[in-house]
Amino acid sequence: MCGIVGAVAERNIANILLEGLKRLEYRGYDSAGLTVIRNNELHRERQVGKVQELVNAVAVNPQFFDGHIGIAHTRWATHGEPAQRNAHPHISGKIAVVHNGIVENYSELKEELIAKGYEFTSQTDTEVVAHLINDLYSQDNDLLAAVRAVIPKLHGAFALGIVHVDCPDELIAVRLGSPLVIGVGIGENFIASDQLALLPVTNRFMYLEEGDIAKITRDKVSVYADGVEVSRKINEIDAQQHNADKGEFKHYMLKEIYEQPDAVSRTLEMALESTVSNEQIDDDAKNSYQLKADFLQRHESKLAGIRHIQVIACGTSYHAGMVAKYWFENLTRLPCSVEVASEFRYRNPVVIDHSLVICISQSGETADTLSALRDTQKQAPTGLVSLALCNVPTSSLVRETDIYLPTHAGPEIGVASTKAFTTQLVALMLLVLKIGVIQSRLDN
Ligand code: GLU
Numbered sequence: 001m002c003g004i005v006g007a008v009a010e011r012n013i014a015n016i017l018l019e020g021l022k023r024l025e026y027r028g029y030d031s032a033g034l035t036v037i038r039n040n041e042l043h044r045e046r047q048v049g050k051v052q053e054l055v056n057a058v059a060v061n062p063q064f065f066d067g068h069i070g071i072a073h074t075r076w077a078t079h080g081e082p083a084q085r086n087a088h089p090h091i092s093g094k095i096a097v098v099h100n101g102i103v104e105n106y107s108e109l110k111e112e113l114i115a116k117g118y119e120f121t122s123q124t125d126t127e128v129v130a131h132l133i134n135d136l137y138s139q140d141n142d143l144l145a146a147v148r149a150v151i152p153k154l155h156g157a158f159a160l161g162i163v164h165v166d167c168p169d170e171l172i173a174v175r176l177g178s179p180l181v182i183g184v185g186i187g188e189n190f191i192a193s194d195q196l197a198l199l200p201v202t203n204r205f206m207y208l209e210e211g212d213i214a215k216i217t218r219d220k221v222s223v224y225a226d227g228v229e230v231s232r233k234i235n236e237i238d239a240q241q242h243n244a245d246k247g248e249f250k251h252y253m254l255k256e257i258y259e260q261p262d263a264v265s266r267t268l269e270m271a272l273e274s275t276v277s278n279e280q281i282d283d284d285a286k287n288s289y290q291l292k293a294d295f296l297q298r299h300e301s302k303l304a305g306i307r308h309i310q311v312i313a314c315g316t317s318y319h320a321g322m323v324a325k326y327w328f329e330n331l332t333r334l335p336c337s338v339e340v341a342s343e344f345r346y347r348n349p350v351v352i353d354h355s356l357v358i359c360i361s362q363s364g365e366t367a368d369t370l371s372a373l374r375d376t377q378k379q380a381p382t383g384l385v386s387l388a389l390c391n392v393p394t395s396s397l398v399r400e401t402d403i404y405l406p407t408h409a410g411p412e413i414g415v416a417s418t419k420a421f422t423t424q425l426v427a428l429m430l431l432v433l434k435i436g437v438i439q440s441r442l443d444n
Contacts, residue, residue, distance in 0.1 A: 005191070005193075011068070019200060030048065030075055031086070033054065033098075034046075034065070035071055042094065075088055092130035099125075175208035196411065204234050253416055263423050267423045270430075272295075306354055314342065314366050317417075317421075345371045354384075355376075357386045359388050359389065362412055364395020391406070408423060
């Protein structure tokens with residue numbers, strides 16, 4: 001799963017798209033592409049390799065990309081090798097589509113579309129989405145209605161950005177299992193898989209919910225859930241705080257290593273206070289701390305009933321969970337299981353009654369972790385409590401769990417986790433202590 005950027009504006013948007021893709025580069029990708037509508041035509045450029053290759057290719061004929069609406073993508077191949085023909089956007093007739101995620105049933109859909117006469121030029125799962133929308137659009141020439149009719153046919157987790165030459169003022173966005181935000185501007189609007197991509201153009205964001213479909217024009221954003229128009233709050237963020245800049249460091253990971261002491265102390269501060277007043281402080285007393293009374297106070301009754309801990313996470317977060325298993329079992333004697341989310345979600349596991357399901361994710365948008373969480377909620381065992389241990393307060397994971405335990409790491413751009421991991425460990429230890437105290441398994 002990699003990156004999406006889209007824009008509809010009065011000004012030319014090609015540079016906004018390219019700059020947005022550059023800001024998503026930290027996520028890793030194999031190719032990049034964009035499509036802009038200009039003079040009733042889709043102009044597309046795609047390149048394997050760095051976004052800079054795409055920037056160079058666009059610069060050969062920049063006039064083709066002077067347009068007011070467009071979509072762009074960085075791809076991390078799941079279906080088909082990294083190659084120009086597999087890079088997004090994918091086009092069917094007058095429609096262009098960018099896609100993050102996976103369409104699991106794409107091969108059946110592909111057969112049906114081939115039988116109808118559609119020709120495939122890529123090996124991707126995404127191309128079926130473009131052809132399906134094209135097929136349904138021709139029925140009543142309504143792009144939103146066509147997209148709405150296609151979504152139930154697709155199985156998987158995905159985010160989509162769609163444009164059509166016949167609707168040059170209209171950008172359609174879909175969010176189902178992969179992150180997508182709408183950036184709200186003045187007389188211009190944007191989409192992106194991560195708000196970081198849009199910080200140069202806006203600091204106002206609308207977070208789509210699972211299953212939302214949005215129709216975005218220059219001056220209006222209409223969001224639909226189950227076919228009904230719904231309102232989604234606009235959140236204003238402190239762009240300064242979110243603006244991740246390398247500063248004096250050679251690369252982000254180095255900067256983030258040096259940010260660890262601050263991140264760890266911010267995370268500790270949410271839960272700990274000194275047991276002595278400032279005047280009393282002497283060298284011994286300085287090291288004496290206790291849990292703050294208000295730390296997770298609202299959730300004490302829920303946590304009191306927990307008899308088992310289930311950690312679900314991926315990658316580095318999974319490793320933080322494995323460390324926490326030793327702490328939970330050593331210090332509180334509560335049994336703790338830890339499982340990689342991608343295994344958990346595909347194997348129909350038993351969720352024990354009175355489990356605390358701890359989902360750990362830096363971004364709070366890890367598709368496998370979200371899906372595993374939803375599976376535990378569907379099973380609805382007695383006394384289930386879910387907790388998001390996460391670095392992004394506005395994320396899906398936080399919205400979908402009972403308890404939010406923040407790590408105060410700030411944006412982590414480096415792909416190899418540093419400060420996010422260390423703050424996860426700190427927050428997990430604080431949680432172990434809190435549960436131990438609530439259940440009288442430990443002294444405060
Ligand atoms: N499954 C799509 C492909 O392989 C999208 C991959 C992505 O999220 O970048 O092209």
